[in-house]
Amino acid sequence: MKLPRSWLRDYVEVDLEPAEFARRVTASIAEVEGWETIGADWDPALVRVAEVLAVEPHPNADRLRLATVEAGEGPRTVVCGAPNVAPGQKVAFAAGGATLIDGHTGRPARLKLRAIRGVESAGMVLSERELGLGDDHDGILVLPADARAGEPLVEAIGDVVFDVSTWANRADLLGVLGFAREVAAVTGKPLREPDRSHGDSGRGVGEFVSVAIEAPDLCRRFTASVIEGVEVGPSPPWMQQRLLRAGMRPINNVVDVTNYVMLETGQPLHAFDYDLVRGGELRPRRARPGERLTTLDGVERELDPETLVICDGGGPVGVAGIMGGGNSEVSATTATVLLEVANFHPGAIRRASTRLKLRSEASLRFEKGIGPELAPFAQARALHLLERVAGGRPAAGIADVFPDPAPAPRITLADARIEQVLGMAIDRAETRRIFAALGFGTEERAHACEVTPPFWRPDVTRADDLVEELIRVHGYERLPATALRGALPEAAPRPLEQVRERARQLSAGLGFQEIVSYTLTSAEELARVVPSDDDERSRPLAAANPVASQHALLRTSLRGSLLTAYAANRRHEEAALRLFEIGVEYLPVEADLPHERPVLCAALGGHRGGRWARPGPERLDFFDAKGAVEALLAALGVEAAFTPEEGHGLLPGHTAAISVAGEAVGVVARAHPEAAAAFGIDEPVFLFELWFEPLARALPERPDYAPPGRYPEVRRDLALIVPEATPASALLDLVRAHRSRGAVASVEVFDEYRGAGVPAGMKSLALAVRFRADDRTLGERDAARLEEGLLRRLERELGARRRG
C-alpha cells in the first residue's frame, strides 16, 4: 500500500524523519518496505509556488502565451506553451538555474533562460513531467488552491510516500485513517478524525430509493444515500494528487470521492448514476444460474448462485464487493448519484473473486473483514466530500438495512495472562493508554480488564489477541530474553534418521560430494530410470500447477537427478566425479499421502586422479562403486552380500543387488550406456543406491565384537583354477565358513586371471588365506594341514583346483 505522509498528517502529527518513522512503524504496525521522497530535488529557492495573475497572447506566436506570475518577488512574465494556464491558478514556477527533468530527454538538466520568439521569460511554469511527478507534459501542473505564492514548492506539495505491506487480517490498515490511528498510538500523539458533516435537501432518502437484503448470510449490512444536482467533472487538484500518490488514477469527482473515502477509511463504496437504477431499488441477492453482467472493466462475466449480486428493479447492476456493472456507471451526464456502502461476508467475497478471477481494491478489503459499523461513517464522509467537490445536495438520511447487528464482543484479559504469555508485566496505566489509543473500550476489574474491541478490529477475538496489541505498541524491545525452563520431553529413538545421517557423513568422508536436486522432475527423465511396468514408480504423483513443465512429477527415483547433475558437471570437470544425494522417493498410495521412501543414491565415474593436474589414464570402475558401498556398510557395522541382478537403465552383467542379513538394501551397477547417453553422458558411469528402511531394520544394535586375536595368523596364498561361471563370492563364502582343527580362516582375493596357462572356460583366482586359532600359535605343520583340508573342500564343492 502506498501511504503518503501528507495524507497521514491530516489525522496525526508525524514529525519523525522517514527512516525513524519506518523503523517505528515496522516494529509495531506493519512492514515499511521503502519510501519515495517527492520534491527532494526541488531547490527551495528556485522552485516555488506562483499565482497566475494574468494571461495574454504572445505577440509573435499563436501557440504561446505570456503569463504574469507572482512567485514572491513581484509580477514576472513567463512564456508558456501550456493550453491550460489560466488566471487565478496556483502553479509551480522555476527560476533560471533550477534543476528540472528535461521534457524531451527525461534526464535532469539545469534551466537556462532565453528569449522565446523575441520575448524574455523570467522562468518556467512547470508540468508534472518536469518535476519528476509523472509523464503528463501536455499541460502545466495546477496546484491546490491553498498553496501560498512564493512558498518553496517542496513545502507546498513535497511528500514522502511510504510503501507499506499490511496483514491479511487487517482491513483497517488499508485505510490512511486506520493507519494514522496506529501511528498515534505508537507515537503518543492525538488522532484527528475527518470531517463528516454535511447538509441535506430536506427530502428523505426513502423518496428515492428502497433497499432489501435477500441474502442476509452473504450481505450483513446495506446502506444507500442519494445526492442530487451533482456536476460531474474533474476532482480538485488536491484530491487528484492524493489519489495519484496512493496509486489510483483519478476518473471524475464522483468516482474519485468513492475511491478517496475507501483509501481513507478502508470501506469500499460504489456510486451509481441514480437515473440508471431501475425502479429506484437495490437488492443484494444470489445470482441466478447463468446470469451475466458486464463489469466496469468491460468484461462480461457469468455468475453463479454463490455469488452475491446487487440488483435494481431490472437485474444485476454490480457484483457485490468486487466490481460494479457498466450499465449504471456514473458519467458526465449524471445528475443524481446513488451511493452504496455495504458490508459483505468476507469469505463469500473471497470465494466469488477467486471464482471470477477478479481481484479489486474493494474485494481485497472486504475479504479481510470490515466492521459493518464502518458503513455509515463512510457514507457521511463521502457525502461531506461530494457536497464540496461535486456540488449537489444530499437527501436527508441514509437507507440502512442491518438485519443482525452483533453486540460488541467483550473479552476478559486477566493481568496474569499477560505475564503468562509474555514473561513480563505491563502496568495498568500503560495498558489503559494503549487500549484507548487503539480505540478499545476497557472496564477495570480486580486483576483483569474487560475489553471491548472497536468495530474496525474484527480480528481481535481472544485475550491473547489483546496481549499482542499491548506488547507491539508497548514495544518488543522491552521484552526480556529468558531461557526455557521445565522438564525435557523424552527422546524417541530414530533409527532410520540415525542411519541416514551416518550414511550422509560417511559418503562425504569417502570422497562423495553431496548434492540436493529439485524433487520434481519430468516424465521423460523419469522414464530413463524407471521401468514402465513398475506400478509404483511409473505412476508418480503430478503437480496440478507445476512451476515449470520439467518439474511436473514427484520423483520416484533419485537416479535421474544424479545422472543429470553428473552430466552437467562433466561439462566443466575433467577429473573423476563422485556425487551423492539423500532424498525420498514419492511412491503413490491409493487415497492417501505417498510413501516417502528415504534413499541414498550416488553416481561416480571418470578418470582416477593422476599425480598432476591432468587425470590419470585409469578410469573408475564397478569396483570403485562397490568398494565405496562396502566401506560405507562396514562403517555402519554390517557386512553386505552382492548378487548379480538386473534393473531398468542398468547394464546387465554389471549390476549387483546388495543385501544385508537377507534383506535387500540396495543396488550397485554401471548405468546402461544408452540410459547414460540419454542424460548426455558418454563415459562409463556407476550408480549405487542404499535404501534406509530395510537397512535400518538390518542394522545390528551394536557391531559384532571380538577381541583382537592373541595368536598370530599364518598366511597361505592359494592360486586356484575354477570354472569361469563360479562367482568369487562362492569361494570366499566357503573359506570364511570353514572351521577345522580349532582354527578359522579369513580371506582376500588378490588376483583374477584368464588366458595363457589357464584352460578355456576356466579362470584363475588368487586368494590370500589367513588361518588363526584362538588357543595357540599355529605352526607350519598346522598351516599345511589346514590348507590341504581347505583345498580338498574347495575341489569337492566348487571344482576348484590348485593352479600347477
Place this chain on the structure above:
Amino acid sequence: MDAGGAGIDELRAQALAALAEADGAEARADWRAHWLGRGDGRLTLRLRALGDAPREERAALGKELNELKALLEREFGAREEDARTRAVAALSGEAAPDVTLPGRPWPAGRLHPVTQTLNDCVAVFAEMGFRTFEGPEVEWAAYNFDAVRIPEDHPARDMWDTIWIDTLIKGERRMLLRTHTSPNQIRAMERSEPPVRVIVPGKCYRQEATDATHEWMLTQLEGLAVDEGVRMSDLKGTLYAFARRLFGEDREIIFHHSYFPFVEPGVEMAIDCFLCRADGSACRTCHGTGWIEVLGAGMVHPEIIENAGYDSARHTGFAFGVGIERVAMLRWGIEDIRHFYQNDLRFLRQF
C-alpha cells in the same frame, strides 16, 4: 706370525685404515664382522687367544686389546652416526621435493551447504533440549492450512502460493506440497503430551517465480515448545542463542510485529547487520536499515493448543520457522538463492 699375531699398533692401524675405506652401510657391516664379529672377528679371536700368551704379559696384553676393541667400537659408532647424519642431510637437501608443488589429488567430499547450515542450526536447538522430528513433504491441505488456522476462504492463504497435487480424493484436491513446516506443529502435538520441544527440518515448496531471493523449493526448520510456563521471553532467549551461535556472539536481535495465523502474538525476528554494522552505507543485505530479517515466530495460537487437546489456560507455547537457505546466504555472503539446487560443483566445493 700371522695377522692375528700382529702387534697391537699394527692391528690398530690396519683396522682404522680398513674402516676409513669402508664406504656404505654394507662395507661397514663387513668391516664390523671382520674385526669385531662375535664368532670370528680378528680382535675377538685375539682376545679369545689371550690365554695362550705368557702369563706375565697376559694382563698388559689384555688391557691393550680391550682398549683397542673399545676404540674400534667408538670409531665404528662415529662412522655410523656420521653416515646417518649425511643420509638425512641428503634427504632434506638434493633429494627434497618442491613442497610448493600440488599434492596428489584426493577425492574430497563435502556436505551440501544447506545440509551444513541445517546441521548447525539443529545442533544449537538440540543443546537446548529440542528433539528432531520429521513430517511428510506431501501434506494434506487440512494440515498445511486448515489446522494452522488458514481456512480456504481466508486471504492469509495468499501468503503461501501452493503447488497442489493433481490427485482427486472423493472428488477434491486434498494433497499439496507443504508450503511450510508449520503443519508439523500439529503433528508433533498429536504424537505426545506436553512438554513438547521439537524442531522439524524439511523441504517446502512454493508456486512462485524464482529470482535472486526466491526459490520454489526451500528448506525450513520449524521449532515448537509447548509446556506450562513457556513465555514469549523464552522465545526471545532461545532465538538469541540461535542468532549468536550462527552469526556471531555479539549479535543483537529484535522482534517486529508480524502476522501468521497460527501464532498470537506474531513477530518477525531480525538480527543487527553484521556486514555494515549500520554505518549508514548502502548495504545490500540490510538495505541500510541496520537490521536483517531472519525468521518468523510467535506464541502458538491458543486455538491450536486447544485443538491438540491441551488446556490453553495452562499450556502455552512458542513456534518459529527459519529458512535455511537464507541463513546460509547470510553466513557465507551468497548472493543468489538459485545456486543451491543447480548442483554445480564449482559452487558446492566452496563450502
